[in-house]
Each structure stands twice: as structure tokens, then as C-alpha cells.
Amino acid sequence: MEHLVVERGLAALTLEAYSHDLTELRQFLEVGGRETWDQASLADLQQFLDHLEGQGVGPRSRARKLSAIRQFYRFLLREGLASHNPLEWLDSPKLPKGLPKVLGLEEVDRLLAAPDLSTPLGRRDDAMLELLYATGLRVSELVELTVNRLDLRRGVVRVQGKGAKERLVPMVFRAVEKLQHYLIHIRPLLLKGQKTQKLFLNRFGRGLSRQGFWKILKGYARQAGLPAHLSPHTLRHSFATHLLWHGADLRALQLLLGHADISTTQIYTHLHTARLQEIHQQAHPRG
Secondary structure, three states, X not given: OHHHHHOOOOOHHHHHHHXXXXXXXXXXXXXOOOOOHHHOOHHHHHHHHHHHHHOOXXXXXXXXXXXXXXHHHHHHHHOOOOXXXXXXXXXXXXXXXXXXXXXXXXXXXXXXOOOOOOOHHHHHHHHHHHHHHHHOOOHHHHXXXXXXXXXXXXXXXXXXXXXXXXXXXXXXXXXXXXXXXXXXXXXXXXXXXXXXXEOOEXXXXXXXXXXXXXXHHHHHHHHOOOOOOOXXXXXXXXXXHHHHHOOOOHHHHXXXXXXXXXXXXXXXXXXXXXXXXXXXXXXXXXX
């Protein structure tokens, strides 16, 4: 865990998941009579994956657990704590190829219009939703933002993403305007004597949590009559897809989203293609 924090810069939630995955594997191997990590064989790890599948763990979760175990064994080999890597010839589970869910432009408008601007919390939510759609931030990046990471004069936000990597993301004027109003008129009211640099605060003057934002978003989704699958990541997907629809370059999109590998960004080209096919079918006289 120390290696993952110091050398890899992984987020707290990822660390928690990795720790849980490795503890689960340790318990499974102990039941099978293995006393050290080096005693685990390829057959043991295949049985572990079969056990997970039997417990109803889906392909994506199994793939994530396998990724954690692979990295762990690489670490053991580097540190001289294992003599072999039993995962060397083990393939990852086949993942279903699904496209991310996105909102239409009219649906985004309905969601952004949902907060009640006559209340301080409604004004806060208005600024948060506008910022999220304007920048495509991950929800963890949104709630971890501090006041000093905003440069409203230049219209940019400095984001610390995965692996502690920083990026500058521009904002549209409407988001800048709403953030200015929030910082001057609303945030001082929400602080209630607390001392924190967190940008978005809850009703007690402390930084808003991921769970808190999720709950807020779900409430507005219901109010706007939007699909039940709506999540903070749906807005991120919508941001990326809408930019691509309007001519954004894939490399630029990669930088805005903070993707380490452009192959991650390329999923949005599939959405773009699907959208073009839909338009073609609707518009073509023989469609």
C-alpha cells in the first residue's frame, strides 16, 4: 500500500479496493493451505477467479481484482519476496463491450435548470453542476477542489487527477459567472465559522463528500425526469461526447479528461459514430 501511495500516487478509493482484493485472495489461499504468496500456483489463482464468478462477481470486477493481483506479484518479484509470477500466462476475463451512457443536449439543459436559485444550497448546486458539465471532471476531482485551484480571471481550473497528475481545464463563461457568484455571496454563508479551503461545502460548513454530491445529483435527476442510470460519470461522458459532436480533436479531449492513454478516450469516437449512424438513418430518404 505504501508503494502504491508513494510511487504510483493512487487515490484513496483505489487503495481501499486493492487492499480488499488482496485480503480476499489471502483468505482464499489460506483456506487452500498456502502459507506464503510464493506457494500460490496458476491453478490456485484460476480457482480464485472461478470462486469469484460463482459468488456472482461480474467480469469487470474480476478484471479489476486480477489487475490488483498482477501488480502485487510484480511488486513481490521486484522486492525479492517471490520467485515467480503465477499470473504470467493468465488472461484477463473477457469484458462486455458497452458504450457509456450519455445525456442529450436537451436533457443536460433540464438537469442544469433544476436547482432552486432562491436558496444558498440551490446556488451552490447550480455552480457545481455547471462546472461539472463545463469541464468533465471526475466526481472525486470535483469534491477535492480547493478555492486556490480556481483562476476565474483566466477561466481555468487546476485539477489534480489520477496518479497525482495535474492538468489545466478551461471553463465556459457561464460556469465562471456562476462560480464568481458562489464564491462572493454563497460560500461565506455556508462556511459558518469553519476553516477549510474546500471549494464546495455542505450545510455544516465542511467539504462536500462524493456520496453527498451523488445524492444531490440523483435528486435533481428525478426532478428533471432523467434516466435512473444518471451518475456523476454520466455528465463526464456527456461532456466528452458533446465536444466530439461539435468538432473537438481527440488529443485535446484526452488532455481535458486527464486520460493517460488515448485508447481510453477513443471510446467516445464509437459514440460519435453511433450518433452519426442515427442521424444518417433519420435523414436519409431511404433510411
